Amino acid sequence: QFLLHIQFLADKKTGLWYHGWNFNERNNFSGAFWGRGNSWITIAIPEFLELVDFKENDAVKSFLEMNLQYQIDTLAKYQADNGFWHTLVDDPDSYIEGSATAGFAYGILKSIHNHYISEDYREMGIKAVKAVLDNIDETGALAYVSAGTPMGETKDFYKNIKISVMPYGQSMATLCLCEYLSEFY
Numbered sequence: 001q002f003l004l005h006i007q008f009l010a011d012k013k014t015g016l017w018y019h020g021w022n023f024n025e026r027n028n029f030s031g032a033f034w035g036r037g038n039s040w041i042t043i044a045i046p047e048f049l050e051l052v053d054f055k056e057n058d059a060v061k062s063f064l065e066m067n068l069q070y071q072i073d074t075l076a077k078y079q080a081d082n083g084f085w086h087t088l089v090d091d092p093d094s095y096i097e098g099s100a101t102a103g104f105a106y107g108i109l110k111s112i113h114n115h116y117i118s119e120d121y122r123e124m125g126i127k128a129v130k131a132v133l134d135n136i137d138e139t140g141a142l143a144y145v146s147a148g149t150p151m152g153e154t155k156d157f158y159k160n161i162k163i164s165v166m167p168y169g170q171s172m173a174t175l176c177l178c179e180y181l182s183e184f185y
Contacts, residue, residue, distance in 0.1 A: 002048065003060075005041075006067055015070030016089055017041050020151040029151045032158055033089040036149065039103025041071060043175065046110040065116050072117055075104060076124055083131030087146050087158055094159045098135055098144035102172035105129045109179045129180045132173050145169030
């Protein structure tokens with residue numbers, strides 16, 4: 001599954017991941033690097049690497065780690081000063097997105113804790129955690145979460161998706177904060 005996703009969704013130039021692939025037209029729809037979709041990759045690769053008992057020099061393990069590294073290198077370029085990432089990762093004119101930020105923070109910290117990436121990314125991960133913590137209300141809801149997001153034909157489609165409180169925003173914030181606890185033990 002990962003290898004197919006890398007083949008059709010990973011952008012070789014940036015390391016970011018497109019939201020979808022259209023087999024009929026052989027394109028990535030609008031070419032959007034959707035934030036939450038990218039964060040699922042940042043979450044899933046370290047989770048998968050932790051679950052599968054790869055041998056030390058396994059080629060698939062190395063390939064997944066390399067793709068994770070490419071993505072995180074690019075994420076470092078697009079993190080906003082306030083710690084968030086945008087709903088379109090590479091478009092600072094799109095709104096900030098809480099669930100994507102929580103997912104990136106989780107994946108970055110988990111990757112550091114499991115030695116898939118360098119400690120050099122810790123500050124980026126902690127900055128994102130602080131953004132998440134500062135935007136959880138008294139009921140536990142994470143702010144700035146985009147509502148359901150089907151694949152869009154234009155990048156403006158993503159910029160116009162409603163921002164709402166969504167259960168997956170809270171779930172991703174929980175993942176983020178649980179991984180953040182690993183910083184203290």
